[in-house]
Amino acid sequence: MADVQRHVARFTHGSRIPGWDRAADLEKEPAVVPDAATTEVPGELRAAIEDAVRRFPVGDSAFIPALYAVQAQYGWCSPEGIEQAAAVLGRTPAALTAVATFYDMFEMEPLGRKSVYVCTNISCSLVGADQLLAALEEELGEDPDVNLRGFECLGACDIAPMASVDGVYVGPIELGEVPELANQIRQGDDPLPAKQLIRRPCADPKVAEQ
Amino acid sequence: MPRPTEKLVSLTIDGNEVQAPAGMMLADAALKYGDVEIPVFCYDAKIGPPVGACRMCLVEVEGIPKLQAGCSVAVTDGMVVHTDTPTVKAAQEAVLEFILINHPLDCPVCDKGGECPLQDNAFGWGGGLSRFIEPKRHFEKPLALSPLIAIDRERCILCYRCVRYSQEVAEDDQLVLEERGADTFVTTFDGHPYVAPFSGNIVELCPVGALTSRPYRFRARPWDIEQAGSVCTLCPAQCNVSFSVRDERVLRVLGRDHEGVDDGWLCDKGRFAYQAIHVDQRITEPLMRDGGELRPVTWELAIETAAKLLSHAGAKTGALVGGETTNEEGLLLTHLVREALGSNDIDSRPGGALELELLRALNAPTLQASVPDLQYAHAVLLLDCEPVDDAPILDLRLRKGVRHHGVKLLIASSRPSALDERAAHSARFAPGCGEAFAAALGAALAGKPSASLAQAAGADADDVAALAAQLREAGEEVVILWGERLTAGPRRNEGARALLNLADELGLDGRDGGGLLEIPSGTNSRGLRELGVLPNASIGLGDAPTVGRDSQQIGEALAAGDLSALILLHSDPLLDQPSSELWQRALGKASTVIAHAAFLTPAVLEHANIVFPAESYAEKEGTVVHPDSRVQRLRRSIARQGETRAEWALLAELAALLGNDPKALTCSMVSARIFDQVPFYNGLSLDLLGGVGIRWSERQAAASFPGAPSAPFTLDPPPAASSPNGLLRLGSFRSIWASPEVEASPALAFLHPRQRVEISPADAERLGISNGEIVTVASNGDSVNGLAQIRANAPVGTVFLQSSIPQQSAALLGGPMVEVKRA
Amino acid sequence: MTDTLLFKGIDEPGLNTIDVYLARGGYTQLQRALKMKRGDLITELTGSGLRGRGGAGFPIGKKASFIPKGDMQKYVVCNADESEPGTFKDRELIQKNPHQLIEGLIIAAFAVDATINYIYIRGEYEQQADILDAAISEARDRGIIGENIFGSGFSVELELARGAGAYICGEETGLLDSLEGKRGNPRLKPPFPANEGLFNGPTLINNVETLSAIPSIIELGAEGYAAIGVKDSAGTKLVSISGNIERPGNYEVELGISSREIIYGLAGGPPDGRKIKCWFPGGSSTPVLTADDLDVGYDYDSIEAAGSMLGSGAIIVVDETQSVVELAYKLAKFYSHESCGKCTPCREGTRWTFHMVERIKEGTATPMDLDIMAAVQEQIIGHCLCVLGDAMAMPIGSLIAKFRDEFEAEIEANRNERERKLAAEFAAAEVEIEGISA
Numbered sequence A: 001m002a003d004v005q006r007h008v009a010r011f012t013h014g015s016r017i018p019g020w021d022r023a024a025d026l027e028k029e030p031a032v033v034p035d036a037a038t039t040e041v042p043g044e045l046r047a048a049i050e051d052a053v054r055r056f057p058v059g060d061s062a063f064i065p066a067l068y069a070v071q072a073q074y075g076w077c078s079p080e081g082i083e084q085a086a087a088v089l090g091r092t093p094a095a096l097t098a099v100a101t102f103y104d105m106f107e108m109e110p111l112g113r114k115s116v117y118v119c120t121n122i123s124c125s126l127v128g129a130d131q132l133l134a135a136l137e138e139e140l141g142e143d144p145d146v147n148l149r150g151f152e153c154l155g156a157c158d159i160a161p162m163a164s165v166d167g168v169y170v171g172p173i174e175l176g177e178v179p180e181l182a183n184q185i186r187q188g189d190d191p192l193p194a195k196q197l198i199r200r201p202c203a204d205p206k207v208a209e210q
Numbered sequence B: 001m002p003r004p005t006e007k008l009v010s011l012t013i014d015g016n017e018v019q020a021p022a023g024m025m026l027a028d029a030a031l032k033y034g035d036v037e038i039p040v041f042c043y044d045a046k047i048g049p050p051v052g053a054c055r056m057c058l059v060e061v062e063g064i065p066k067l068q069a070g071c072s073v074a075v076t077d078g079m080v081v082h083t084d085t086p087t088v089k090a091a092q093e094a095v096l097e098f099i100l101i102n103h104p105l106d107c108p109v110c111d112k113g114g115e116c117p118l119q120d121n122a123f124g125w126g127g128g129l130s131r132f133i134e135p136k137r138h139f140e141k142p143l144a145l146s147p148l149i150a151i152d153r154e155r156c157i158l159c160y161r162c163v164r165y166s167q168e169v170a171e172d173d174q175l176v177l178e179e180r181g182a183d184t185f186v187t188t189f190d191g192h193p194y195v196a197p198f199s200g201n202i203v204e205l206c207p208v209g210a211l212t213s214r215p216y217r218f219r220a221r222p223w224d225i226e227q228a229g230s231v232c233t234l235c236p237a238q239c240n241v242s243f244s245v246r247d248e249r250v251l252r253v254l255g256r257d258h259e260g261v262d263d264g265w266l267c268d269k270g271r272f273a274y275q276a277i278h279v280d281q282r283i284t285e286p287l288m289r290d291g292g293e294l295r296p297v298t299w300e301l302a303i304e305t306a307a308k309l310l311s312h313a314g315a316k317t318g319a320l321v322g323g324e325t326t327n328e329e330g331l332l333l334t335h336l337v338r339e340a341l342g343s344n345d346i347d348s349r350p351g352g353a354l355e356l357e358l359l360r361a362l363n364a365p366t367l368q369a370s371v372p373d374l375q376y377a378h379a380v381l382l383l384d385c386e387p388v389d390d391a392p393i394l395d396l397r398l399r400k401g402v403r404h405h406g407v408k409l410l411i412a413s414s415r416p417s418a419l420d421e422r423a424a425h426s427a428r429f430a431p432g433c434g435e436a437f438a439a440a441l442g443a444a445l446a447g448k449p450s451a452s453l454a455q456a457a458g459a460d461a462d463d464v465a466a467l468a469a470q471l472r473e474a475g476e477e478v479v480i481l482w483g484e485r486l487t488a489g490p491r492r493n494e495g496a497r498a499l500l501n502l503a504d505e506l507g508l509d510g511r512d513g514g515g516l517l518e519i520p521s522g523t524n525s526r527g528l529r530e531l532g533v534l535p536n537a538s539i540g541l542g543d544a545p546t547v548g549r550d551s552q553q554i555g556e557a558l559a560a561g562d563l564s565a566l567i568l569l570h571s572d573p574l575l576d577q578p579s580s581e582l583w584q585r586a587l588g589k590a591s592t593v594i595a596h597a598a599f600l601t602p603a604v605l606e607h608a609n610i611v612f613p614a615e616s617y618a619e620k621e622g623t624v625v626h627p628d629s630r631v632q633r634l635r636r637s638i639a640r641q642g643e644t645r646a647e648w649a650l651l652a653e654l655a656a657l658l659g660n661d662p663k664a665l666t667c668s669m670v671s672a673r674i675f676d677q678v679p680f681y682n683g684l685s686l687d688l689l690g691g692v693g694i695r696w697s698e699r700q701a702a703a704s705f706p707g708a709p710s711a712p713f714t715l716d717p718p719p720a721a722s723s724p725n726g727l728l729r730l731g732s733f734r735s736i737w738a739s740p741e742v743e744a745s746p747a748l749a750f751l752h753p754r755q756r757v758e759i760s761p762a763d764a765e766r767l768g769i770s771n772g773e774i775v776t777v778a779s780n781g782d783s784v785n786g787l788a789q790i791r792a793n794a795p796v797g798t799v800f801l802q803s804s805i806p807q808q809s810a811a812l813l814g815g816p817m818v819e820v821k822r823a
Numbered sequence C: 001m002t003d004t005l006l007f008k009g010i011d012e013p014g015l016n017t018i019d020v021y022l023a024r025g026g027y028t029q030l031q032r033a034l035k036m037k038r039g040d041l042i043t044e045l046t047g048s049g050l051r052g053r054g055g056a057g058f059p060i061g062k063k064a065s066f067i068p069k070g071d072m073q074k075y076v077v078c079n080a081d082e083s084e085p086g087t088f089k090d091r092e093l094i095q096k097n098p099h100q101l102i103e104g105l106i107i108a109a110f111a112v113d114a115t116i117n118y119i120y121i122r123g124e125y126e127q128q129a130d131i132l133d134a135a136i137s138e139a140r141d142r143g144i145i146g147e148n149i150f151g152s153g154f155s156v157e158l159e160l161a162r163g164a165g166a167y168i169c170g171e172e173t174g175l176l177d178s179l180e181g182k183r184g185n186p187r188l189k190p191p192f193p194a195n196e197g198l199f200n201g202p203t204l205i206n207n208v209e210t211l212s213a214i215p216s217i218i219e220l221g222a223e224g225y226a227a228i229g230v231k232d233s234a235g236t237k238l239v240s241i242s243g244n245i246e247r248p249g250n251y252e253v254e255l256g257i258s259s260r261e262i263i264y265g266l267a268g269g270p271p272d273g274r275k276i277k278c279w280f281p282g283g284s285s286t287p288v289l290t291a292d293d294l295d296v297g298y299d300y301d302s303i304e305a306a307g308s309m310l311g312s313g314a315i316i317v318v319d320e321t322q323s324v325v326e327l328a329y330k331l332a333k334f335y336s337h338e339s340c341g342k343c344t345p346c347r348e349g350t351r352w353t354f355h356m357v358e359r360i361k362e363g364t365a366t367p368m369d370l371d372i373m374a375a376v377q378e379q380i381i382g383h384c385l386c387v388l389g390d391a392m393a394m395p396i397g398s399l400i401a402k403f404r405d406e407f408e409a410e411i412e413a414n415r416n417e418r419e420r421k422l423a424a425e426f427a428a429a430e431v432e433i434e435g436i437s438a
């Protein structure tokens, strides 16, 4: 089951879904808006959230930036971090988790801090994405620092099969390059520099002619 | 904003020409005007605008190629709608098949069975066939969502009703959806329970058996209960309810949607405190004190003894009348006290009498705002009240007004309000200084701002000015929702004058859509006053032939020995009156205390000689008056429990035994007498009241309301605020959960309030107090303990404690200044 | 074809910085536009015939003209969520020429008098978002964003908002909810965003490519721009081509060009001379076309006439060696994963379809399941709140319709395979049991 989950996060073959047995603990107090006077918030986290609030002066638009800030602080959207963000935003923590769990890039469990997303969508899988994911899993699957997961189309089907290593897009990745890439990920080195999307010229021949 | 006007449009539904108000949603219009049911799941107008989630309501609208969601298409002129074509049928069957693929269909063991919209829709519109053979979504079930609510996620059809309710109606934002797509589920944050003042409404909203009431679970099936409509008398909001009754027991309370009263919602007290009707600790037989203990006795003995004791005390009898008393009981008690005993010492207002003239002015029919006005006014000013505690359901109405009708909410209170976040402006004043604040606000409105008045109110002059500016700009329709505490306490008459001046300044007299709306301290306070259950008024707010003692003076006279007997009709002065100290002395000194009570609350337990069992609200008949002047009818829904007898009959019997028979043979006879004797109720009858009641202030007979002096009044300047000297000012409030019924209901016991000491971060720091520790609050040698609760928005220099709780109540402290220290 | 417009000099080093962009004549079209009357500007946009490049193909001029006049706060929101599988054109525009987008966006903002504007970019495009953020800062520093730009009296604000991984936030109203900090559930329409969009204000939402084309329209004039392309499909279009293809990437083509020219001429066709089994003409949510459709003109109307849609302009080529079941599996997996869950037919229908394809793969499906699957697609189409449900149902429906035999063959083959395996396991187990009893 865990294996299936890795292929596409929060998607399981079976009939049980995450949270299937989540009951309320009746000993707990209700999760109302945390009181600013009694909720301690790390300085950087507060600063990041307050900056977002300034940039999006209306409504709850600062939610997503605030959740990114929580994730940067704790490595995941921990309940503690969510409560702190809720205190700064003056909203309930539930309002924040509702949003956090909607999006694929927020982690609701502590996972490796290095995120490696391997696209397994149509264009990539037409040219071997599933094998790529399997090969990377072989290399990095057990590494606690790495959050390796299959992902939907990352908008880089021109470099299929591809992966996003902490936001850096690389591809097309050949199976033979997997050990090297895995090593770079483990070491925190620049992943496959020659294969980074950012360096790739436009495919349209008219561009080169200009 | 002004109410929407209704313009009619013509449309054709399934071949029939139908007229409906423009803008109405097709599903509503079809049902109401076309007698065609378009099935729905997610839509319910009272949650807010449609979201179009379930797709159950698809219909064909000519000229639009795609099927349209009937719940979210507004009717327009000339629209041609088909709800029964093959395409529509196919869509309905498709949607139901989709909904049912993950539904467990455990109807035989489902609480919803028999009253389940999913069963009904599947029966009426489903294809009766499922081709789904894959595993269904599985959840552990049922799980607790809160002590009151169980959740069965397998039955959830993800209609969004409950979460929209939490986010957009109650605005508590505790109940949400997590995850996405078919993995979506309803939950709370990190396993916290969903506990909020209005949480129970989701049980009624859920169209399936996914959310069920834990106290009701498996207690009954729809076919073995009966529904009985009445009114909840647990607070002044007087929500219309329907009791689910089985074998003379109330098993559940549901809302009975009344736009003019409750808008279809109930608070959790109203929904679950019915349990208190059927608990062992309820008094269901007469008790007499015997060797210091209260012991059951026969009715004959209790009545005889009571009559004897009362006749002995005669005119030296005082009576305190609690807010749950009906008009009929109020009338008969006044008869007993005034006519049979010759006393005038009767009061239904805690904290002292208000000048009769002022009372009339405040109750004048032309000055009364209605509950729906709260939703449509340009601005609503909350003055010295906290709706969620004082009349909970109004909190939801105000939120609706702000959210959907652009009502500008303004708040003036001493304790931070639950509605602050929704307010355009909130101003704070020192506890007990509502009068000074109203005076300061009035002065600012009149263009003569006064720094000294603001200072006397312990308020910020800029705040007062800002509030005044907002009120001025808001528009004509302004409602002032005010709490009785503004007109309680030593400066109560000045409070009333200041309030009347405000109304005058805003031109509220005779204004449609605006006016004053009081939240009184008791459920039927308004009715009792209008019946003259006051020391200084006769029936119909006429002049009292002789003015008697008010509640405060009754206490003093008892303590001084000038009165010897006390009747407590649904009243416990140790909970309801401002000073416990005075009442301890008074009760200690009284030789006779006769109480009508359902529970052994402190004064009853310690001091009553005779206790008559009080009927519960489900057992009562009679009438009550809503704070907005709506006369409502209570209907007996279950047999009286145990030995309990009709209280009106008992009061009549006592008076008869004392030699002055009121000649009341039935309760409805007493009601008729009331409609006859109160001039401005003339012409009402129980039949007219029916199930929805009538606002007397809107009827012609209102013209006979006694005249009253008119504003502006010259005000007596308030005393300057006392200097703190390192002490904190004491503020008290009565929580929604502070009531004997809540305490007695097993399901609600977890909510029964413990004392908390609310204090600002600055004061906490100065006093070295940390959050959650036990602190002592003391004044003049008295002290109470509570858990420190540091609140960022608590005003500096003030500490708030709860009153009306049996232990450690704020009423034990004299105030106004208190010392707070670590215990 | 004519010269490139959107991709003009796109690989010029440093084009993403304002100095290079200005040196190349950047922001002059904005200055020209600011001198025009708002009404004339909208007429210009309408006259250009530019249709939305995000998927729905709605004419931008018409949409802009729906924005009410008045002094309420209005917004332009740029849809840079680009999550439709196969689509990656906006990415290249943002990364390499962000100022072109900013220029186009400000012109649109001026046209509809929107002073507060947002670009909503998918969270995964971290590098592109950083580049765009830097470009916005540059523009702000140069006074191109801010008060009274170019002395025109028009003041404009622009912020970048990052998504966090949800395809549905590309749907315009889901995007708005996400931008408001909510779960990205699509809203009921009407009200349309033009009347009640972001924070309930009138909002013009357009795709990155649509907005990036605006400076060219100002430069060429409406007529000049409209002259490019074919009837009702004016201008150039970026085509993202991927899958089984020799030279995947983005190509700027004049609308109306033959599809064969794109797939074979520009991108080199499938590798190793393999044949095309089918192709998605406009992203994974468009019904598939086959090799028979290669000569269809690549423009809105022709593709529609062929039974599909131009969509986002993303061509995914699937060659003859691929399995249609696998294709259906990936589609169903994607859409059921991305369904927001708000409306019943999409939430349940996509997941059900996924489970059915899964059973085909496992070998537990029968041909009857194929009928059910086809029927379920029909039950989804036209019944949902937004079109995500249809976005799965249409391509899967088209796959079943066009490749029924292959599905049936695979169902059969997988069943046999499974039975063989089971029999083998059973035999092994019997041997074991025998072994024990012996």
Ligand SMILES: Cc1cc2nc3c(=O)[nH]c(=O)nc-3n(C[C@H](O)[C@H](O)[C@H](O)COP(=O)(O)O)c2cc1C
Pocket (backbone or CB within 6 Å): C051, C052, C053, C054, C055, C056, C057, C058, C079, C080, C081, C082, C083, C084, C167, C168, C169, C170, C171, C172, C173, C205, C206, C207, C208, C210, C211, C386, C387, C388, C391
């Ligand atoms: C499920 C779904 C996903 C979409 N994703 C995108 C997207 O990623 N980018 C985009 O520009 N438009 C997307 N759209 C289209 C938008 O809803 C909208 O039509 C478009 O942003 C309008 O801009 P345009 O007129 O410039 O094309 C999507 C639509 C749907 C229904």
Ligand code: SF4
Pocket (backbone or CB within 6 Å): B103, B104, B105, B106, B107, B108, B110, B111, B112, B113, B114, B116, B117, B118, B119, B155, B207, B208, B209, B210
């Ligand atoms: S919710 Fe309704 S349909 Fe579902 S199990 Fe309960 S009674 Fe049956």
Ligand code: SF4
Pocket (backbone or CB within 6 Å): B155, B156, B157, B158, B159, B160, B161, B162, B163, B186, B205, B206, B207, B208, B210, B211
């Ligand atoms: S729990 Fe009930 S009300 Fe809430 S979403 Fe599910 S079915 Fe609807």
Ligand code: SF4
Pocket (backbone or CB within 6 Å): C168, C185, C186, C338, C339, C340, C341, C342, C343, C344, C346, C347, C384, C385, C386, C387, C388, C389, C390
């Ligand atoms: S069609 Fe799908 S994505 Fe669109 S609203 Fe419905 S559930 Fe959400």
Ligand code: FES
Pocket (backbone or CB within 6 Å): A119, A120, A121, A122, A123, A124, A125, A152, A153, A154, A155, A156, A157, A158, A160, A162, C085, C086, C087
């Ligand atoms: S399919 Fe892999 S990046 Fe698009």
Ligand code: FES
Pocket (backbone or CB within 6 Å): B039, B040, B041, B042, B043, B051, B052, B053, B054, B055, B056, B057, B058, B069, B070, B071, B072
């Ligand atoms: S009732 Fe109309 S969509 Fe649910």
